[in-house]
Amino acid sequence: MATLKDVAEAAGVSRATVSRVINGQAGVNPETRTRVLRAIDQLNYRPHPVARGLATKRTRIIGVFVPTTVTRLFLDHFFPPLLQGVVQAAAGRGYNVMLSLFSDEGDRDSYAHSVHNGYMDGAIAVVSALMSNVLLPRLQAEGFPLVTVGRWPAMDAPSVDVDNRAGARTATEHLLRIGHRRLGTITGPRDLPMPQDRHQGFEDALRSYGIPVDRRLVVEADLTELGGMVAMQRLLEEKPEAVFVQSDTMAIGALKAIRAAGLRVPQDIALVGFDDIPLASLVEPPLTTIRQPIQLLGHMAVELLLDVLENPGNKNAHRQLQLPTELVVRASCGALRTR
Amino acid sequence: MATLKDVAEAAGVSRATVSRVINGQAGVNPETRTRVLRAIDQLNYRPHPVARGLATKRTRIIGVFVPTTVTRLFLDHFFPPLLQGVVQAAAGRGYNVMLSLFSDEGDRDSYAHSVHNGYMDGAIAVVSALMSNVLLPRLQAEGFPLVTVGRWPAMDAPSVDVDNRAGARTATEHLLRIGHRRLGTITGPRDLPMPQDRHQGFEDALRSYGIPVDRRLVVEADLTELGGMVAMQRLLEEKPEAVFVQSDTMAIGALKAIRAAGLRVPQDIALVGFDDIPLASLVEPPLTTIRQPIQLLGHMAVELLLDVLENPGNKNAHRQLQLPTELVVRASCGALRTR
DNA sequence: AGCGGCCTTGAAATCGGTTACAAACGGTGC
DNA sequence: GCACCGTTTGTAACCGATTTCAAGGCCGCT
Known part of the structure; x- marks a missing residue:
């Protein structure tokens, strides 16, 4: 050349x-x-980008960190569109994307440590409250520019996330609007931020309709399908008209429990999920749910990161974005019945 | 530092x-x-990797090219495990992975051109016979080290792929082994390599059982669910006992067509698919299918590429790997019935 | 004519490594 | 004692860009 x-x-x-x-x-x-x-x-x-990188100390490479411990993420509906959003946005601004899986195995894992201060100008980290993470806070403490996707309470890095509370409120209000009154909910682990937020949204909705929260109608589960099934079995005793389930995965479990009890969705019990996983539209009946703007999440994460990278004074602006969600009405909520 | x-x-x-x-x-x-x-x-x-890269002219970065035109790939079951395989294998050998989406828009797309001879030492390209591609041959012609995942007839780059023919043969032989004799098949577009290979495997199996191929039992479709449905409708007129469908997606369409005709799977018609997409285990009845070692595909692609990169004399070795597939027996083939 | 200042341009240092080549050293063999 | 040799180390060029600083040319002004 x-x-x-x-x-x-x-x-x-x-x-x-x-x-x-x-x-x-x-x-x-x-x-x-x-x-x-x-x-x-x-x-x-x-x-020559490498020569340039040496001279300028900026490579125009951003990293994407994904925890390997949550290998599920790779099978997940979440990862591909997120990555697509990131890569597109980055390419649009002349940046390249480097992928890094990292585990949490402490210092053994010098990989990530060498990754930082290596090629990447900064990185976008997908955090899951399900895992503790030693690495990210350390990187941040060392001054490595980091933006997280999803909130992580122990870190105050800039972040993008969906507005879980508003989404849950929308879902619940949808159930109320179409006439259901005795609402139950299946939550995730209540010590994690996401389930907390979504539950807040649930309560917001009830409150706005002047309905008191009945603790017997709130059941906690572990975000798995099986957990949803078990939780629903318990909830059935309380005979709710409709249930807001905090994740589609659990909602599918709930669906099975309802069926197993000889009841029908939505005629006997209406169901609304959250996440809009691909399977949501394929189960019988298709799930009404809350769709997350996953690709946009990736886009915004890049914007946030580049903002930090390119104008270092600006760090105070644009922290902790929350993106709006969208209600997707399908059959499981019974809305069609009332039309 | x-x-x-x-x-x-x-x-x-x-x-x-x-x-x-x-x-x-x-x-x-x-x-x-x-x-x-x-x-x-x-x-x-x-x-400092950048300085090192400048001096040695090797960055220890490999690219992964994925066509954007096939955005479906991102929603696909294929992409995440493949990427995981690539990243893991690369990390194990001290390489980083850079992600590049590229479109096919000819020279307009100087992006990819600048990518090459930029940071990457070489790249792994996911090819889909569904799209023509101008870029890849050009890169290869320029001497850029390239390994493809999936065969692409117009290029003789080293490649990894699943052994479609053997997989299809296994699937078909399974149907024969459990007693079905009048077999139909739904193929993809017959001008593409993958459908050709899978059909070869189908014929291999019939031949090994001394059964002649009946053209009326071979129906071509377009690899979509709808296509599978339509093809199955036509195939129903020939009253096959069992059908080998070249992809799970089409198989699900076929399933619906069979149901719509008032028949049952597997009692009236047995079905075997190919790919083992996540949905395959979730439909009713769950699909018997051929599982592809997707993550391994990523691993091997890396091995192949690094082999080319690190011992440049060796180019003749290890070209065009074909990885074995695995039969996953579920309910749709009716094997359980015969136990 | 002399001077200050603006617009352009080039020389050279720098980024952080690798590597070809030469030199210094102690030990052998004759 | 000398030529030779292998081991170990250092000097300096180089990879391909950016960037600081100074200098040259030209202008108008006094």
Whole structure:
């Protein structure tokens, strides 16, 4: 490949001048500029990113960290669109994306440590409240630019997340709007932020309809399908008209429990889930649920990170974004019945 | 961060010597070596990958190219485990993975062109016979090290793929073994390599049982669920006992068509699919199918690529790997009935 | 004519490593 | 004692860019 030097010689100028032209710096004579541009064109020259990276100390590479401990993430509906969002947004701003799986195995894992201060200018970390994480706080403490996808209470890094509370409220209000009054809910582990937020939204909705929260109608589960099934079995004793389930996965478990009890969805019990996993539209009946703007999440994470990277003074702006969700009405809520 | 120079001063040697120690080159006095190692340890020094990349002209970054035109790939069951396989294998050999989506829009897309000869030492390209691709052959022609996942007839790059023919044969033989004789098949577009291979396998199986291929029992579709449904409707007129469907997606369509005709799977018609998509185990009845070693595909692609990268003479070895598949017996084939 | 200042440009240092080459050293063989 | 040799180390060039600083040319002004 042609180098800066080749271009300089071809154009009869110094390397410094060529560099100026390439980087669009002011103070280059227009004539000289066109001469340089012509040479660049003729030689089909492209600046060598590695050399540039060495000189500028910025590689225009951002990392994406995904915990390996949660291998499920890879089978998940979440990972591909998120990654797509990240890569697209990054490419649009001239950045490359480097993928890094990392585990939590403490210092043994010098991999991630060498990754940082290595190629990446900064990184987007997918955090799951389900796992403790030693690495991320350390990286952040070392001043490595980090943006998290999902909230992680122990860290105050900029983050993007969906508005779980508002989403849950919307879902619940939908059930109320179409006439259900005796509402139950299946939550995730109540010591995690996400289930807390979604439960807040549930209560918000009840409150706005002047309905008191009945503790017997609130059952906690572990976010798995089986957990949802068990929780629903318990909930059935309370004979709710409708149930807001905090995740589609659990909702599918609930569906099975309802069926097993000889009841029908939505005629006997209406169901609303959360997440809009691909399976949600495929079960019988299809789940009404809350869709997350996953790809947008990736986009915004990139914006946030680049904002930090490119204007270092700006760190106070745009922290902790919350993106709106969308209600997807299908059959499980019984809305169609009332039309 | 500490640099090579710092280490050299701390250890009282020259930078060259430190470099030798780091790279494990012979011809360093053991005493000196330990002195250097101690200094490295004390300063918590790590070689700067960018600087190293500039000097050696190897970045230890490999790319993964995924076509954006097939955005479906991102929603697909294929992408996450493949990527996981690639990243893991790469990390195991000290390589980083850079993700690149690319479209096919010809020269407009200078993105990929700049990517090449940029950071990446080489790349793994996911090819889909469903799309024509201008970029990949050009990159290869320019001498850029490339390994494809999936075969692409127009290119003779090293590749990894599943053994479609053997897999299809296994699937079909399974139907024959459990007693079915009048077999139909739903194929993908017959001008593409993958459907051709799978159909070969189907015929291999029939042949090994001495059964002639009846053209009326071979119906072509477009690999979609709807296509599978339509194809099955046509196939129903021929009253097959069992059908080998070239993809789970089409098989699910076929399932619906059979149901719509008032028939039962597997009692009236047995079904075997291919791919083992996540949905395959969730439909009613669960699909018997052929599982692909997707993660392993990623692993092997990396091995192949690094083989090319690290011993450039070796290019003849290990081209065009075919990985074995696995029969997953569930309910749709009716095997359980015969037990 | 002399001076200050603006616009352009180039020389050279720098980023943090690798590596070709030469030199210093102690030991052998004759 | 000398030529030779292998081991170990250092010097310096190089990878391909950016960037600081100074200098040259040209202008107008006094």
